[in-house]
Amino acid sequence: MATVRSVVPKQMLNPAGGYLTGYSHTLNPYAGCSFACSYCYVRRMPVALFRQEEWGTWVDVKEQAAMQLRRDLAKAKRKGPVTIFMSSATDPYQPEEAKAGVTRSLLEAMRDDPPEFLFVQTRSPLVTRDAELFAAFGERIRVSVTIETDRDDVRRAFSPSAPPIAARLKALRELREAGIPTQAAVSPVLPSTEAFADALAAVTGRVCVDDFFMGDGSGGKRTQALGIRGIFERLNRESWYGRDAYATVLERMRDRFGDSQVFVSQAGFLP
Ligand code: SF4
Numbered sequence: 001m002a003t004v005r006s007v008v009p010k011q012m013l014n015p016a017g018g019y020l021t022g023y024s025h026t027l028n029p030y031a032g033c034s035f036a037c038s039y040c041y042v043r044r045m046p047v048a049l050f051r052q053e054e055w056g057t058w059v060d061v062k063e064q065a066a067m068q069l070r071r072d073l074a075k076a077k078r079k080g081p082v083t084i085f086m087s088s089a090t091d092p093y094q095p096e097e098a099k100a101g102v103t104r105s106l107l108e109a110m111r112d113d114p115p116e117f118l119f120v121q122t123r124s125p126l127v128t129r130d131a132e133l134f135a136a137f138g139e140r141i142r143v144s145v146t147i148e149t150d151r152d153d154v155r156r157a158f159s160p161s162a163p164p165i166a167a168r169l170k171a172l173r174e175l176r177e178a179g180i181p182t183q184a185a186v187s188p189v190l191p192s193t194e195a196f197a198d199a200l201a202a203v204t205g206r207v208c209v210d211d212f213f214m215g216d217g218s219g220g221k222r223t224q225a226l227g228i229r230g231i232f233e234r235l236n237r238e239s240w241y242g243r244d245a246y247a248t249v250l251e252r253m254r255d256r257f258g259d260s261q262v263f264v265s266q267a268g269f270l271p
Pocket of ligand 1: 033034035036037039040041042089090091123
């Protein structure tokens with residue numbers, strides 16, 4: 001269980017940059033993340049490095065977040081179009097959200113004063129709770145659910161505290177049925193079977209494929225520093241840890257979805 005604390009943020013909208021160039025702002029309802037994925041690039045970022053606690057063992061709940069967001073939104077809109085990526089350094093639907101409801105409160109604030117576009121990135125089936133709120137954004141939203149593999153044994157090896165693959169597939173299906181624009185983010189590519197593309201096609205119409213080398217913000221250096229290669233070795237799947245591994249998955253996805261609905265790395269996360 002993660003240690004949960006409350007913080008009152010001075011700012012909720014932060015300027016976007018780097019991999020998220022294309023958005024004006026990022027929005028993080030929490031700091032920290034109890035899903036604790038082994039490969040999480042946030043582990044190598046200041047928010048985690050300067051903390052005296054292991055990544056995945058702490059979560060800061062942002063109190064009064066919606067009130068602050070309403071102020072930030074009004075201010076940002078005076079300067080130009082606001083496009084928001086939620087979230088860049090946490091999962092907005094990690095377990096604490098079921099109780100704290102910070103993400104839901106932020107969505108309510110944005111429903112009342114909508115940004116030009118909102119991208120929601122999660123790996124949690126709790127996301128379906130807010131389907132009605134997402135619907136209020138019409139085409140100005142996309143909900144992207146991370147599904148790195150169709151093998152739950154592989155998922156358990158890399159992210160044992162994250163939700164099972166079957167629950168994420170079900171969540172994507174429910175969102176699509178509710179008319180919400182969705183995407184499956186195969187990010188990062190992990191060893192999968194040839195049936196993976198079919199499993200995704202049954203629940204969404206759009207896929208983004210990304211890997212450690214394009215998607216960790218450092219050309220793969222952060223992932224290397226985290227010792228992720230060792231997990232591939234323990235699984236006897238070293239060939240999947242390389243710059244070309246994603247090409248296999250990409251080809252399978254393109255065969256199944258068609259080129260126009262398959263995106264590579266950053267392009268899949270743009271507004
Ligand atoms: S869910 Fe996202 S933010 Fe949380 S540990 Fe995993 S990769 Fe990091």
